[in-house]
Amino acid sequence: MTDLPDGVDRRSFDGKQRLATRGQPVYGEPTDGEWRLWDAGRSKLGAMFETGMEIPDESVDSVLYLGAASGTTVSHVADFAGPTYAVEFAPRPVRDLIAVAEDRPNLFPLLKDARKPTTYGHIVERDIDLLVQDVATRGQARVAVDNAVFLADDGLLCLAVKARSEDVTANPEAVFEQVRSELADAYKIVDSQRLEPFHDDHLGIIARKR
């Protein structure tokens, strides 16, 4: 079994070892005592952990999460991390995100565009330990590079790249190669893997800020 950050564990659900964190259930997920199941099929970060990517097992304090959507994954992140800033641009899922944040004092929901970090530079603190990015927009590498300003030196990036957001017609591998090379401006890639079978045409990338 690969490493997991402190506060994330593998527990037995229906006889299978699955990811879990400790916190208030939010979407009717199964629980085991105070642990609640983290479904990798609904979460790209969960899939990155589940597919055995090289996740450093250091403890994570502050997190900036870009593309929080309705808060399914970020709720698990807030379970194991400290101050967690959740950025989402679409108003509809933000409603659900707010409901998730209400039960979690360390989760701060922000209706902002991840492509414009200056619009939340006055809120999100610097020297963040972990940047998680799951935005379905063109220019995903650019977003990661522009947001590196929030990361501590040596800070960690967990990036889920959706090939179809960049170019529906292009070969996913070509898109991923392009993303890897653009990331090199600000990051050193530690590991990258496809997220199948959990998510089709997605690449998970773990990287450290240069």
Place this chain on the structure above:
Amino acid sequence: MTDDTDDAAAGWFAGLEAVDTEAASRAIREATAVEPAEWPRIAVETGFVGSEAEYYDLLHEVTIHSTRQEARAREQADDKQLLHAVRAMDDVTRTANELAERLSEWAGTLFDDAETGIKGARALAEREPSTPVEARVISLAERVDGLTAEADDLQAFIERQAPEIAPNLSEMAGAVLAARLIALAGGLEQLAKKPSGTVQVLGAEDALFAHLAGRGGSPKHGIIYTHEHVSGTRPEDRGSASRAFAGKLSIAARIDHYSGELKPEIHDELDERMSTIRARAEADSNEEPNQ
């Protein structure tokens, strides 16, 4: 943005009192900073809050308040954008068709093999003009082609946006009909507040007012006629079909406006009701096989 040192030093709490939630919410929404800083430490040092724990508590309260307000405002604005998009799509389509008619009349005098309609315009746009008049005709054809492409793009936009704004309505009616209903009602909130009898005849206002003035029967359906549930049902059952469809559509609009959650049950209920109505036609044709 005039002074870099100011930008670097100004967090969302700059110049605020810790108790003023409204002003803080505004700063969360509107202020900017080129570079982040150690805001929790600065907030304590400048005396805004007594401790970092207190800072995070306040940040939690203020971000939730501010983000909720902004999400609500943005969502309300989004249905109006959809309304404009669907009206623009109809205008663009109508204009393209009108121009295509003018074009085929004109092109017919110049080219023996000129096709008619939008397809004809597209073919014409590919030609190379050899006279000044051909240049005008071909240029007009290019405009028609461009308008058609714009109509397609508008439709793609509506198909992307409508499920975000009205997930249940779009699931039930399809994105374009959902957008049309919102446009006819004047917004999602307005649609949610209409009785289902009104939703049933939205788009058939002329027939409805003629009926109310004593001319003609009451209309059974408005724009919802374009949906399979109504147009695919045999004429004698269309009244029931459109009543059932409109009933569920208004429930869908209410869920979309007040909760926004996709609710699979109402879609199953409608499917069940529609198959009951369809079953009548089958039962009738089994009873009277010669008719």
